[in-house]
Amino acid sequence: MAPSENDIAIVGFAQLPPERRTTLTESDLVLRSTREVIAQVGIDKSEIGFTVSGSCDYLSGQGFSFVQNTDAYGMVPAINESHVEMDGAWAMYEAYVRLLQGDIDIAMAVGVGKNSNSDPSTLFTVEFDPYYLTPLGTDTWTLAALQARALIDSGKATERDFAEVVARNRSNAKSNPFAQVKGDYSIDELLAADYVRNPLRRHDLPPTTDQAAAVILARGKRAYDLCERPAWITGIDHRIEAHLPTVRKDITTSVSTRLAAEAAGAGKGPIDVAEIHAPFSFQELILRESLGLDASTEVNPSGGALAAHSVMTVGLIRVGEAANQIIKNGKSRTLAHTTSGPCLQQNLVCVLEGDQ
């Protein structure tokens, strides 16, 4: 196609191997992932008009770690740079919006999370309502379990369905060199495990992962200089629901995901592959329904978020995997989804298309 100057594509994606516990710092991870993606598209870093990262100081336990992380960009002379305290997928969204201004052609978005420094069962208590939830030690696992129980009680799914999601993703992950958790598991074997938060077992929960990833976006025909088959972003949207899950009308569905998918135009054509960010196994069931996916869409060939879950990186990896399905695998139309907040509070949907 002949792109208009407002068409923006993902032209490069690099991720580091996920690790349960790296010895590197977040800055080290940013340097390695950004150098790799810059080399991949064959540009000089000075050609990047805008750089934006997604990370969270709470994860590594270092105030202003995102400032130290900018060492990895080489900021002499000064660069145009930004940061979101969100997953790198939202950094990618900001890069996309920045490119729409039309004065630059290339932008880079990064996600980095050294998650292993903290304990996920306690850390995320500070993410929630400080008056009503944090004093009780309400943790992410608990809120997810309350949502999972509601899903079971609604009759929409069973614990066996949850285990099937896990088995399928772990099996898919076997062919993904960037998977931390993979292998063949029988449903009965999974169902025999103890509960961590009834009705969730350890394998229903996200793994703890240290990882970084980076994408490069390009505008208009410049994309073809960097990539033979760019993954054009034809729709992107982010919707947010109430912070307290208890005031949502029905937590067994995801209204924000449905609205984001509609606004991103997900239903305008068939979707070959969807990369869904479901931190907890059962949430994939809610998300498939809310995204309006049918059996013709291949979901999470990478193994998804159950294969590696570096908070702040995992969403950008969904975008990168969906883009690679077009760039490398010749698919026509793919979808990337990422979430944030308790019980799927926030959802971002990005639709990508290759040239016909």
Place this chain on the structure above:
Amino acid sequence: MADTVQEFVFNLTFPFSRTLGSTLSTFSSAIAQGQIIGVRTGGRVIAPPLEYDPDTAEDSGTDWVCVGPKGTVSSWTWVPEPTNLHPLDHAFGFAFITLDGADTPMIHIVDAGSESAMSAGMRVEAKFKAPADCAGRIDDIIAFVPASDPAPSEGAGEPFEAPAENEITEMDAFSDLRYIDNASPTTIMWAEALMEGRIIGQKCPQCARTIVGPRGMCSVCAIELDESHVVEVPDRGVVSNFTIVTPTPYPGQTETEPFARCSILLDGADAVIAQQEILDVPVNEIRVGIHVECVWAPENERSAKDIDNRSRGSGGDIIVGWRTTGEPDEPADRYLDRMM
């Protein structure tokens, strides 16, 4: 080196005091008296109350409603192994509990004895702390327990008359997070050199800058640097910048008098080491251009325990500070326009 710290534990502690605003202070002042309340907004009673209607973003108003103390579980989970942040030290449940008189559930703890006692539809009632211990917090309710009598709560759904002025307007929010970081290869390299009384940097093969302490990268060229780029620099240099800190009391602050923290450009280095202390110059005489040399702790008193990834370039307990060499000052304008 065997005594170099490979892993270090630290706690981030935030002793916040939060102001509550009118809605939350009404809730807090009521719960301190043993009364749980909600607010009627948009045709439903939200309990505990929110300041804004989640559907319309309109002010929720002041149509307060008495709710509970009994309620009905609509979803539940079970915590077999409580963490240090959970209020109970034995296995317990969390649940969505719709209190009598409310339309939305609240999230709270159910102390039910065993997982098998939990179910959707179970009737529970709030068990409060002793009145003297209630501070106007959600955890004034120790837990919900199975209701002895499933009959509806008395007075639930009745209007709640808020006092003209709420007694409780603030809430202590103490956050204490534990981290276990591991020393990066670059941090280990820096600490090991210091233990031997050496200061090292890394010289970038592209721009030829020598960066002290090592960062594992050149932050100008954005390339990786490793052990092959390590250079040793002298333990002497010049004060290139400083600030005088007037300490204000906050938790953890041990200083009481104004003190200076200096950047020092070591001879042959292109990046300063920051936050250094000059031992033999009064605070009001600190200036740019002073020649200084390192004062090392005696070898048997050195410890790398405080040198972690967060304190890049710090000498921890190994460098005591810096003292003047007596050489004439360098002209201060030589240190203008430095980028690092």
